[in-house]
Amino acid sequence: MAGFLDRAKEQAQRGLTQGKQKLDEVQAQRAGGDLLKKLGAAYYAERRGSGSPDATQRALQALESHIAVNGDSFLHHQ
Template sequence: MAGFLDRAKEKAETALSQGKEKVGEVQAQREGQALLRRLGTAYFNEQRGTGSAQEVQDALQALHAHVAEHGDGFLTRG
C-alpha cells in the first residue's frame, strides 16, 4: 500500500510542477504580447507627433529584454 501512495504522490507532484511551468509560459506570452502593444503604441504616437523616439526606444529595449529571458515564442502570427 505504501508503494502505491508513494507513486501517487510522485505523480501528483509531477503534475503540479508541469502545471506551474505552463502557467509561467502563459504569463510570459501575455507579458510579451503586452510589450508588443506598448511598442506599437509608442511607434504610432511618434508617427502622429504625439510621442517621442525615446518612448519607442524604451519599449523596444523592454521587448528585447523579455525575448532574452523568455524567448520569442509569443511572436507567432495568428
C-alpha cells in the same frame, strides 16, 4: 500500500510541476504580448507626432529584454 501512495504522490508532484511550468509560459507570453502592444502604441504615437523616439526606444528595449529571457514564441501566437 505505501508504494502506491508514493507513486501517487510523485505523479501528483509531476502534475503540479507541469502545471506551474505551463502557467509561467502563459504569463510570459501574455507579458510579451503586452510589451509588443506598448511598442506598437509608442511607435504609432511617435509617427503621429504625439510621441517621442525615446519612448519608442524604451518600449523596444523592454521587449528585447523580455525576449532575451523568455524567447520570442509569443510573436508566433498573435
